[in-house]
Structure formats: structure tokens, C-alpha cells
Amino acid sequence: MTEKVGVLGKKPQRPQRRTGVERVVNAPLPTVYGKFQAVGYLDHDRGDEQVALVYGDIGTDEVLVRLHSECLTGDAFGSQHCECGDQLASALRAVVAEGAGVVVYLRGHEGRGIGLLGKLRAMALQAEGLDTVEANLALGFPVDARDYGVAAGVLQDLGVRSVRLMSNNPRKREALVRHGIQVAEQVPLLIPPCENNITYLRTKRERLDHHLPHLDAVAHLS
Numbered sequence: 307m308t309e310k311v312g313v314l315g316k317k318p319q320r321p322q323r324r325t326g327v328e329r330v331v332n333a334p335l336p337t338v339y340g341k342f343q344a345v346g347y348l349d350h351d352r353g354d355e356q357v358a359l360v361y362g363d364i365g366t367d368e369v370l371v372r373l374h375s376e377c378l379t380g381d382a383f384g385s386q387h388c389e390c391g392d393q394l395a396s397a398l399r400a401v402v403a404e405g406a407g408v409v410v411y412l413r414g415h416e417g418r419g420i421g422l423l424g425k426l427r428a429m430a431l432q433a434e435g436l437d438t439v440e441a442n443l444a445l446g447f448p449v450d451a452r453d454y455g456v457a458a459g460v461l462q463d464l465g466v467r468s469v470r471l472m473s474n475n476p477r478k479r480e481a482l483v484r485h486g487i488q489v490a491e492q493v494p495l496l497i498p499p500c501e502n503n504i505t506y507l508r509t510k511r512e513r514l515d516h517h518l519p520h521l522d523a524v525a526h527l528s
């Protein structure tokens with residue numbers, strides 16, 4: 307692409323492009339779990355709108371935190387294909403029970419970052435017998451395309467230096483640390499499996515290294 311040149315041969319002045327996340331709004335959000343503050347952010351790098359639900363006086367260290375990857379089917383429709391909806395509800399309940407904490411809801415993370423339609427296509431392949439990893443690969447997608455830079459930016463804006471991370475996924479921990487947030491502890495978020503998601507959960511454990519020790523107790527589910 308050629309640069310536009312102004313009439314006097316000078317490059318026109320361009321407004322400096324913002325990068326990173328910008329806090330745009332704070333709004334009270336009463337929920338069935340408790341009264342949160344919804345803090346809205348604009349991610350200038352990707353153009354996404356993001357939101358963090360903050361409960362209580364969170365402080366700076368060892369803050370109870372969930373980085374929840376958006377999952378429309380699980381979070382809104384109660385899908386049993388995955389355990390996302392239950393994990394989100396558990397995380398919100400845990401933060402309220404603790405008296406303080408943050409749930410960062412990460413948009414753009416559908417299907418481990420392949421988009422809603424990509425995820426539905428992967429689910430169609432899983433119905434034919436592929437596992438969640440094979441399905442992503444068969445569609446030409448990476449196994450996990452999620453980026454956690456935004457989550458780290460949001461936590462930094464909220465003044466959080468170290469977290470107790472509610473997650474079974476070692477990659478989330480590694481990604482946060484890489485982006486400058488300390489992880490003091492990884493808190494398991496174990497949802498009892500059901501017939502519809504046991505294969506998916508076993509794949510997460512066996513192929514994606516998720517820490518899911520409770521699956522041992524449900525050998526009877528096929």
C-alpha cells in the first residue's frame with residue numbers, strides 16, 4: 307500500500323492509535339448471585355468489547371479470579387456439550403462467597419478462539435465421532451487460539467498484582483504469568499460431569515492437560 311502524501315509533499319498527521327485495553331464504563335450490576343460492578347473495556351488491539359464483573363473490595367494480591375472464555379451455547383443456553391455454564395455460575399458464586407473477586411468474561415474466545423460458527427462446525431464433527439481436538443484440526447483451526455493479553459490488561463487496570471486463579475487449565479496460568487500477573491494459587495473448578503459431556507471432559511484432561519481428577523470417580527459414564 308502506498309502512503310498518501312499531502313499537497314506540500316508532507317505525510318498527513320495521523321492521530322496516534324491507542325493500544326491495549328481502555329476502561330470505558332463502570333456500572334452496578336445486581337445479579338442472582340450478588341451485586342457486582344460491571345467494568346466495561348474496549349480492547350484497542352482487536353476491537354473487542356470486554357467486561358469484568360468485580361465483587362467487593364478486591365485489593366491487589368491473591369485476588370480470587372476467573373478468566374471465563376465466552377461460550378454462548380454453554381453460558382446462555384445451558385448446553386451440556388461443555389461445562390462452561392456451570393463453571394461461570396460456580397465462579398460467580400465463589401467470588402460472592404469469598405466476599406471479593408473478579409470474573410473477567412473474555413469475548414472472542416468461543417470454541418477456544420475459533421468463533422461461534424467454527425465452534426458449531428466443530429460440534430457437528432464431534433457428533434460424528436471426532437474429539438474436540440481432532441475437530442478443530444480437521445477444520446484447519448488451531449487446537450487453542452485464545453489470547454490472554456486482554457485479561458492481563460484488565461487485571462492490571464483493576465490494580466491486581468497476583469491472583470488465585472479458578473481454572474483447571476495450566477495454559478491460562480502460564481499465559482497470565484507471561485503477561486506479568488502472578489498466580490499465587492490455582493483453584494480447581496470441578497463440575498460434576500454428565501453423560502453428554504464426559505467424553506469432552508476426558509479429552510480436555512487427556513489431550514489438553516486440564517487438571518480434572520474428579521473424572522476418575524465416574525468411570526461408569528460411557
Ligand SMILES: [Zn+2]
Nearest residue numbers: 377380388390
Ligand atoms: Zn462451552
